[in-house]
Structure formats: structure tokens, C-alpha cells
Amino acid sequence: MKAINMSSVPTYTSPNSMVLVCTEKPDGTTNMATLAWWTIASTNPGKIMFSINKGAYTLELLAEKKEVVIAVPSVELTAALIGCGTCSGRDTDKIAKVGLTMQDIEGTAIKAPVPCKLLIHATVVNTMDADDHVVHLCDVKGVYGDDDADAVFGWNGYSEFASAQKK
Numbered sequence: 001m002k003a004i005n006m007s008s009v010p011t012y013t014s015p016n017s018m019v020l021v022c023t024e025k026p027d028g029t030t031n032m033a034t035l036a037w038w039t040i041a042s043t044n045p046g047k048i049m050f051s052i053n054k055g056a057y058t059l060e061l062l063a064e065k066k067e068v069v070i071a072v073p074s075v076e077l078t079a080a081l082i083g084c085g086t087c088s089g090r091d092t093d094k095i096a097k098v099g100l101t102m103q104d105i106e107g108t109a110i111k112a113p114v115p116c117k118l119l120i121h122a123t124v125v126n127t128m129d130a131d132d133h134v135v136h137l138c139d140v141k142g143v144y145g146d147d148d149a150d151a152v153f154g155w156n157g158y159s160e161f162a163s164a165q166k167k
């Protein structure tokens with residue numbers, strides 16, 4: 001083995017799960033941020049965790065409403081991972097920019113893009129400072145899956161996106 005930098009770690013864990021963190025803007029529309037650093041934290045009761053950088057508009061929206069939908073996009077939404085991860089919802093309507101069709105989710109005003117493999121509706125119950133990021137612990141309120149959808153993953157770190165069937 002050889003010593004490597006922390007920034008290289010994602011290339012060693014590829015393929016990496018990729019999600020869109022969907023939150024509600026003050027005008028009621030949905031913002032989305034691309035995110036790789038998330039995981040299940042508990043199954044009974046359901047809890048998830050994710051880490052948001054301190055420059056993200058998503059951080060402000062979560063502090064305000066404490067509600068989120070974690071969307072695992074299908075491969076058809078590969079372009080959305082770039083589109084929602086390279087600009088801010090502060091000054092951009094990402095739904096219009098990427099050209100997404102959105103779907104309603106039971107029990108929340110937050111919408112999610114179509115098509116997705118998995119949707120997790122959750123509320124923020126705790127946060128923890130992690131220097132340049134803030135870790136969020138959330139209670140899961142509802143989970144929705146599509147068995148036929150093919151989830152998109154980050155490969156070679158996050159330099160390319162494809163399904164996990166890639167060899």
C-alpha cells in the first residue's frame with residue numbers, strides 16, 4: 001500500500017452513490033444540490049446522515065425549514081448531477097436550467113426530479129460542525145423506491161457518472 005491524500009479517497013471507493021439533496025426555497029419551489037457524502041445512519045427508526053459544505057445555499061434552506069428529500073437519480077438524470085452541483089440555487093433556478101420534470105411526494109411541498117431509484121423524505125434533528133462542512137442527522141419520514149430504475153453512480157471519484165453495471 002502507499003500513502004495517499006484524503007482528496008483521493010473517493011477514487012478508491014468508486015463507484016460512489018450520488019444523490020440530489022432537494023430542499024424548499026422561500027418561494028415554495030425546490031432547490032437541488034448534488035451530494036456524494038451521505039449514508040444510512042439507522043434503520044429502526046430510520047435515520048440518514050449527510051455533509052453539506054458551508055458555502056451551499058442548501059445549508060441555509062435546511063437551517064430554515066429543517067426538511068429534505070434525498071433523491072437517488074436514475075441514469076437518465078446524469079446531466080442533473082453536473083447541473084445541480086456546479087451552480088447555486090441562490091441565483092439559479094436549477095429545475096429550469098437542467099430542464100427537469102418534477103414529481104410530488106406525499107407529506108411534503110418539496111418535489112423531486114423524475115426518474116429516480118429512491119426518494120427519502122426526512123427532517124433534520126441534529127447538526128455537527130465538520131470544519132468546511134456541516135453534518136446533518138435526519139429522521140426518516142417516508143421512503144419510496146422504483147425497482148425498475150437504474151441508479152447513477154460516480155466513477156473514478158466523481159469524474160464520470162454511470163450505472164453500477166459498468167465493468
Ligand SMILES: Cc1cc2nc3c(=O)[nH]c(=O)nc-3n(C[C@H](O)[C@H](O)[C@H](O)COP(=O)(O)O)c2cc1C
Pocket residue numbers: 031032033034035036037038051052053054055056057058059081082084085086087088089090133154158
Ligand atoms: C459530483 C459532485 C458531488 C458533490 N458532493 C457534495 C457533497 O457531498 N457535499 C457538499 O456539500 N457538496 C457537494 N457537491 C457540491 C454541491 O453540489 C455544490 O456546492 C452546489 O453548488 C450547492 O448548491 P446550492 O448552493 O444550491 O446549495 C458536489 C458536487 C458535485 C458536482
